[in-house]
Each structure stands twice: as structure tokens, then as C-alpha cells.
Amino acid sequence: MSKSAGFCQGCLHYVFDYETPKTLVIPNIRLGFAFRFTQFLVVLYVVGYVCVVQKAYQVTDSVISSVTTKVKGFALTNASDMDPRLWDVADYVIPPQGDHSVFVMTNMVVTPEQTQSRCAELPSPSTTCTDDCDCREGYSDPRGSGIQTGLCVNYSLTVQTCEVLSWCPLEIDTELPQAQLAAAENFTMLIKNSITYPMFKFYRRNILPHVNSSYLKRCKFSRATDPDCPIFRLKDIVSEAGEDFQDMAVKGGVLGIIIDWSCDLDWWAGKCYPKYSFRRLDNKHPDNNVAPGYNFRFAKYYKAPDGEETRTLIKAYGIRFDIIVFGTAGKFGIVPTIVNLGAALSFLSLVPVVSDWFMLTCTRKRDLYGKLKATYMAEDTVAEDVSDSSFSFIFKYTCIHSSLMEFSIDYQ
């Protein structure tokens, strides 16, 4: 046989010789029982907690959602300074389109007939004046209402303030004692929500298949009696969030309609329904609140017959409904299953370590077992050299800088 053939055969032996650990079998039922019991605990844990409770065998995907909303209802205002006026959806939903965020106006400060002109600034310590010298032409106070013209004019019979160039008359932003569109609590909102889990090609709507048209015409959402109805009475939503509608309507606020589409899409689970919950998203009574509530200003622009532009400025208070759709769907996936099984098997490999410790520590015949299990090599080993030079270096380095030398000597 040639030399290379011998080398090949060596390689073959190296690769294909089967090496299996020698074992010692101990027919001790208590030891065996302890071993199996520990194994059982690990398996129980893995199956029970990781698989059943946490569903770690699933791949997950996040929801993609599309929302349309439609508000219905009308309200009559009968303020002392205005004619009776009916408000319908085109009036109080701003902007008009029902997206995932809908604003319903509940209160307002209206300043009609504003034109670009000059008028006396609202009185405040920094705007009151006694003569023109107190006002600077062209100065614009960030807290003011316009650009100062440099004149000091009568605001009322007793107060003089600097004149400003602005949309006049200025808005007088008084405190509002109560909501003008109090009837908004009876408005209803229809929410249509379709969702997709793209990874699983799963589509669903919040109008469930078993819900029919005639039911939808008369139903109103109620957690107890109509949990599947997608039509919400505004007062009910606000109540569910733990707030009082009329309180909230005065200064406005942001209310989250949270739709949870968390689903288990495995066929043995098979159910995937939306769960609605409601939370106020802004802070009601904070110590550190600037601009409490929710409001914004908008204007309707008109043109007078003489071509002059006038506007009606409206500071709209109201409730913004944010429809927040979230959810994660899980479905059996081979990769997480393997990863989690792998982790579990690793724990099984810990069991013999525990059992061996138990055997060599807590059994009566521990010395006998120890002797049978482990063969102790009796000869001198410390004087030996390590042939790997880098390791040898590490050792020498360590020996010089530590007391390992003495250890080694003692170690004999």
C-alpha cells in the first residue's frame, strides 16, 4: 500500500469512525426518577409556557389598515348673539373628509366680518399706552394680534392701546362656560375598517360577515349588547374612555378609538375579530399644560360686492377622534419553531449536569458511583509542556504576573 493510500485511509478512519461516549448504567430507580422528573419539568415548561402561553412557534406580521368614517346627526345652536342655526355634518366636521382622524366641532368662538384693517390691540400690560411714543411702528409682538402702526388709540372709553394692522375686529377669546353644540353627544359615527396582514395574505373588515344590513341600520355599539356594531354614539365612546362628554366638549380634546386586531391565524385557533377600546389621548387636568384641550382656528373667506375680502374667523373647539388600528397576527412558522425547540433542547442538555451533581453529592453510594464514573489519571502532569506556542505564551505571561507559580507547586 502506498503512502498516500495510507494517508487516505487515515482520513477515512478520522471521518467515518464512529465515536460514542462510554456510559455507566446505574439501575437506581430514585436516581432515574429524579432524572426523568427533571426532564419532564423542562419539557412541561417548554410546551406549557413557551408554546401554549407565549405562542413562540409563530411568525408574526403587523397590520396594515384602511379606515373610513362617517358622522351623522345635527344640532341647533341658539346663542343670544346669533340667530338660531342648524349645524349639519358639512358644518361641524372639519376637514370634511372622514379619514382615520375625524374632528367634530362642539364649541366655537366666531369672529365675523373681519377685514384687513387697523384696530386697537386687545388690552394687556404690554399693549396699553398713553400716547404714540409707547407704540413702535412695524413692531410685531409674538403675543399680540398684528403689526403695530405706531399709533395709540382708544380701545374703550377708559383704555388706550396701540393700534395694529390685522384682521379687524380682533378675536376676543373669552372663556366658554359650556359647549354650544351640546347635542353632538347624540351624533353617531360609522367606522369602516379593512385590514390586511400582507405576509399571510389575510384580509378582513370590521363589518363582520354575520352582520346584516338591517341590523346595521338600527344598531349602536355597546360593549355588552352590540359588541360587533361599527356605529358609535359619541357620548358612549367618551363614556367608555371614562370621560364626561359635556365636560370634554367645552375645551375639546383628543379621543383615541383603538381597534386591536391581534389575531391567531392558525387554523385550530381560527378567530380574528376586532376589539374596540377607547382612551383619552390628551391630558385633562395637568399642572404643566399649555393650550389645554383641542382647538384650532380656521376662516371662511367672503368677498364683499366692492371686491374687499372679509372672513369669518372661527376658533373651533371639539373632539378629535383618532382611530388607531394596531395588531399582530401570528401563524405557525418553521423558523421560530426550530429556534425555540433548539433553545428547549439546550435546556435538556442541562439535565444530566444536574443529575450527575445529584448522584455524586446526595446519594449514599456517591463514592462508589464517582469511582466507577470517573477514572482519575494518577501520574505527574504539571511538568508537561504545551506544544501550542501561543498558548504557551499566555501561560508564561500569566505565571509571571500572578501567583499561579505557587499554585502550580502546591498543586503537586
Place this chain on the structure above:
Amino acid sequence: MSKSAGFCQGCLHYVFDYETPKTLVIPNIRLGFAFRFTQFLVVLYVVGYVCVVQKAYQVTDSVISSVTTKVKGFALTNASDMDPRLWDVADYVIPPQGDHSVFVMTNMVVTPEQTQSRCAELPSPSTTCTDDCDCREGYSDPRGSGIQTGLCVNYSLTVQTCEVLSWCPLEIDTELPQAQLAAAENFTMLIKNSITYPMFKFYRRNILPHVNSSYLKRCKFSRATDPDCPIFRLKDIVSEAGEDFQDMAVKGGVLGIIIDWSCDLDWWAGKCYPKYSFRRLDNKHPDNNVAPGYNFRFAKYYKAPDGEETRTLIKAYGIRFDIIVFGTAGKFGIVPTIVNLGAALSFLSLVPVVSDWFMLTCTRKRDLYGKLKATYMAEDTVAEDVSDSSFSFIFKYTCIHSSLMEFSIDYQ
């Protein structure tokens, strides 16, 4: 040597004695081959499926996206009851700003010259009346159009209905046979989308670097010929979603333009392009649909020379284009690699279990192998006590409540 020195030496032995399993080497090529083959299968699985197919070695991040859109085109309406009128982008895109959701009006019911006044309610079983007693002053029917005044007035020559305070004349919401802005099918929409994967500091736009200005001026998206063009003809989008534009334009609908930015950011993959797809998001022909299609009401407010406010109410039907950007980018990460390698290694530790079973069950010399591999402890073991008291308790408890006792006796 002192006692503590002896203790130390014991500890040293405990910590630094190297304990290695004794093994039995069996030069059986078939056994060796079976062993290596099983190992190979596991490695193949891990490399092939977990790494190549599922890319489990990657860390992933979700996309953050910003969208701007711009619609172009105009349409002429020539309805019998209106003058010919040209509609441009400022007229039919409501609200005007192109965000991730753009509404293009395709049909409408216009009710001009509405004022706050009194008029006869639209006839329906609940609103027809014969005299004033049938109408309740101040009553507001949620399905009606306003607040009843308590009078019964002529709606037409033959029908009397309750009078309401409302925006009059009331909207007559007739069925629309066809879309008035049918030409909207030729409108184009430019979508500019920039995305970020913050974890990887990766930025990209849907206008790809190799696309030049002159191409963008004339291109239209087409899956076959121009898949990178970010300008979409509305009819093409709707067709791609499997719908007919003119059908959808009559009652409106919601159409999802889904941009998938799923990317493999590893340098050896290196490609990251948007993939467009289109889906109708609302339900077309459902049994249980309330308010089918997509529409909303808005108003344009005017002021008459005498200061009275009038409005033109428009019930706008149209297609809302929701641009939904999603995606997950993956890049090699050390943590998932380790977790998944760990799981794989765990499976490798299963291989000897399988091989040993094969060796001790299926080979001819299984008895010989069994004898050489495992040393069976021959002496009496059951009478032995367990020194750990808690374990001892568990055993006693178990023994009393089960038939383990008998097992133990038989076991001899």
C-alpha cells in the same frame, strides 16, 4: 501542608481538573456514514432553509415613510341642469393637499343656494303629515333633515310633510346613473415617496437614481414596460386592482396603492426597489354594506350682499387613494445569527442520540457494541437512601400515593 492549603488544593483540583468523556471508537464505515449523513442533513437544513430561505441571520427594521402626491388633469362637465364647467385640480382634489391619502372627486350631488330657513321635509313614512298635530315642534329625527317646527306644509301638490328648520332647499339625494367627471380616468398622479430604515441609516426615494428628468416628463407607470415610473394614470391603477374605473367612479370607493419596500440590505444582495401593487380596500358588492362606496359632504360658504350666509352643499363621490407604504429591511446581525446557530447546534447534539439508537438497534453486532459502550452496575441499589432530605420527602410522598413501591420490589 496546612489544612487550608489542602482545602485550596482541593478547590483547584475541582476547578481546573479537566474532565473529558471516555469514548468508544467503532471503525464501522456504515455506522460512521449514517452518523455523518444525519449531521449533514441537519446542517443542510440549517444552512438551506433557515439561512438562505428565511434569512434568520438578519436583524430587521420597519420602514418610515413620507409621501407627497400631485394629481394632474382636467375634466369638463356638461350636465343638463348646469352650465358647462371645467374642473381642475383645485376643484376635484379635496382637501387640496396631497398627502398619503388623496381624494379625487368623480361624481357629485350639488345643492346650491342653501340658506338657514324653513322648508318641507323630504317625504317618507315618518315625515308625511295631514295636519300640524302630526309634527312635533323641536323634534329632530335622526333620519330627517332638521329640527321640526311643528307645522305641516305642502312638499308638492299632492304630498304634505312636516316643516323643518334646516339648510334649505334640502338635498335630494338621487341615485346617480353615471359619473359626471368620467374624464377623471385620464388624470395622472405623481407619487413621491422617500423612506428610511432608521436602524440601518438607509434612505431611498421611489424616483430611482437611474431615472432622468426627460423620462419622468413623459412616462406612465406600466407593470410591463415602465415599472419604475412614479406617475400613475388613474384608470390603470384601478384596472390593476381588478376594477372598472367607470363603475367605481359612480359611487366612489377606496383604492390602496401599496408600496412594498421589503429589502435585503446586505452588501451581497444590495438591491432595494419599491414594488407597487393595487387593491380595492372597501367592499364592492357586500350583502351587509351600509353606505356603500365612498362619499362625504362638504360645503362652500358664500355671503350674500345683504349679509346672509348661503352655502353650496356638495355630496362628493369619488375614489380615495390610500398610499400604504410597508416593508421590512433585513441586514446581517450578530445576535440573530448566534441565536439561530445556537438552535442549529442544539439539533446537532440530537444526532448522537439518533446514531446511538441506530447502533444499538439496527446493527448486527449491537449486543457487542452495547456491552462495550455501557457498563452495567451489578450490585444492589434500591435499598440505598438519598441523603438530600427534600428529595427524600418527595420520594416518600410519591411512594405512599402510588404503586411505585411495588415497582421497586419487582424491580429487583
Place this chain on the structure above:
Amino acid sequence: MSKSAGFCQGCLHYVFDYETPKTLVIPNIRLGFAFRFTQFLVVLYVVGYVCVVQKAYQVTDSVISSVTTKVKGFALTNASDMDPRLWDVADYVIPPQGDHSVFVMTNMVVTPEQTQSRCAELPSPSTTCTDDCDCREGYSDPRGSGIQTGLCVNYSLTVQTCEVLSWCPLEIDTELPQAQLAAAENFTMLIKNSITYPMFKFYRRNILPHVNSSYLKRCKFSRATDPDCPIFRLKDIVSEAGEDFQDMAVKGGVLGIIIDWSCDLDWWAGKCYPKYSFRRLDNKHPDNNVAPGYNFRFAKYYKAPDGEETRTLIKAYGIRFDIIVFGTAGKFGIVPTIVNLGAALSFLSLVPVVSDWFMLTCTRKRDLYGKLKATYMAEDTVAEDVSDSSFSFIFKYTCIHSSLMEFSIDYQ
């Protein structure tokens, strides 16, 4: 003892006999040290990198966010062709509501007094004409401004163009040298952002608890001095994004205000604050840009006393501020901890493989160790049959198609 009892006892032995590997203990301190050192490296890696740096022991959840914004400030325009005009928030924020996307107009092209009528098209190679034959009645050029009437009319004294039916006069979309609302750089924006991590029932606002009302009334965000102030001066935001406000204001753009709520919610970490960053999201100077900057057209509709509708068309340039909230919160979770510990333990099971290799290759007494560790089975093994027939088939198949046969012979 009956036969079944004997079978049972066999089963009991099979299940409850405790099998433990026989080991060889080598009191070689260098070998032991190498073994422990390798173990230490693995543990260090796992603890140091996987746990401390990557926090792989945490379950994570994505943020759910609600944003409201409020812009303050006013600007005076004094263009030569218009009267001085003051712009306040109702004028320049379009649409008026402050959502997660706010548009602040900085520049504009205003075309007042448009009516539905006929006028000469803007001159361009395709619209200039010499007589009516050059114009097609009813033709609508996608790049034009309306529907051609078929007449050729004077655009100016020297140029004739086709007449179109459109909103006339047409918008003349000139290049704008500078922003008209240059003062917008001093506007401030208040951002109120509340977030939720639903999995952890964790709620927080970007107005932090330690911030009081009086501070909020005067503060402005500054990364150095006021990093917690939620009020942003527009110029500062744009500067932080590395842009010049006046440059950006001319043609508009999209600016991302990115709020990062990445949090470690474990009690020993306990801090969860928003981190603001700013980035321009559109492309500033690209080669392949269509419609650079950010603009859109909207109109204000008026009714003339004679009932004719007129509109003021505004091409609004400006900066859209997209408030992008993202973040992932992590909290100690038992499942990822187990998965990652499992992976780590798998690596520990690699250590003996490494140590054995070291022992059998690099130590002086490697032959002695090898002999003591592994028992080599000396007798003939190749001739043996495999009793499992499927395996046997595989082997025969392999033998025929490869040179394994020869290997087997050599192997002796």
C-alpha cells in the same frame, strides 16, 4: 415471575435506569485552565454582548402615537401688486387642523377673480396658432389649461394662441425669486405627542412631568439648552436639518420632525424620553426631479352678487412638517431570555469539543490521553450487515454510483 411482568420490568429498567457518561479526569492545570478560559470567553460574550449591548432578553413592542400641533405667529406681505396684508395662522396653515402633518405656506402665486369663461391659452409651441384651423374644438391637451374651443385668439399684441374654456384668467406660473412670507422663520410650532406601548400598558407625553407651565410659556427648543421644550421655532428646525430656511421657503419642501421614543422599560433602566431629530425628506438638488419642492393648488370660492361663481386660485408653496413618531420599547421577557440562554448554552456545549481537540493535538502526552480517553474496537467491522433495510438500500445505491466500494476495501 410471569412473562408480562418481565416485560414491564424491562421497560422500567429502560426508563428509569440512569445512564451517565464515563469520564476521564486529567489533573493537568494548563488543560483545565484552557477549558475554563474558553468557557469564560463564551459566557463573557453572551453576557456582555447579547445581554448588555443588544438586550436580547427583552420582549419588544412598537409605539402607538397621537400628535397635535399648533403653529403661532404672523407675517406681513407687501408685494408690489397687492395691498399690505397680514397673514395669521388661519391664513397660512392649510388645512387648518394640526395633525401629524402640518403645512405652513411660505410663498404663493395668487390668481384672483377667476371665472368659468374663455381665454387665450398660455403660449407654448403646441398652443400658438395662426388661424382657427390650428386649434381643435373639444381637444384637451394634458399640458394645457383647458378645453380648446377651436378659435385662435390674441394672447398679446404679437402672439396668437388657441382659445380654451377654463377658469380665466389663467394662472401665470412664474419663477419666484424669494419667499413672500419670509417672516415664517419666526413662527413657532407646539407639538403635543402622547404615546402608548400597548403591550406594556405604558403611556407618556412629550411634555415631561418636570416641565411646568411657566417654563412652557417662554421656552423654545434648543438641543443644547432646552432639549425638553416642545415648542419649536421653524427656522431652528430647518437649520437642525442642515437647510437654510429662506432657501427652502421659496420652492417649499418636506421636513421630517422625527421623534424617537425608543425606551428600555425595565425598572433598573427606568428612563424613557423622546429624542428629536430633523431631516429634509424631499430631494433638494436632484438631477431627476419632477416638481421640485412642495406645492399644491387650492382655491377660495366666492359668489358675485349676480350669482356667478368666481374663485381665487392659490398655488401654495411651503414647508410640510411631517411628525414621524417611531420607537420600540423593550422589557425583560421570559421567552426571549430562554431562547437566548438556550443559544448560549449551545455554545458552551462546543467548548469540550475545542478542549478535546486541544488535548489530543497540542499536549505532550496526547497519545497517552488519546489512549485513555478512547477505546478502539479492534475487530473486523466492515463485513457486517445493517439490519435496517432502507439504510441498506441507500448504501447499496451509493456503493454502485461511487467509488465507495474501493474505499471500503482499502479501508481494511
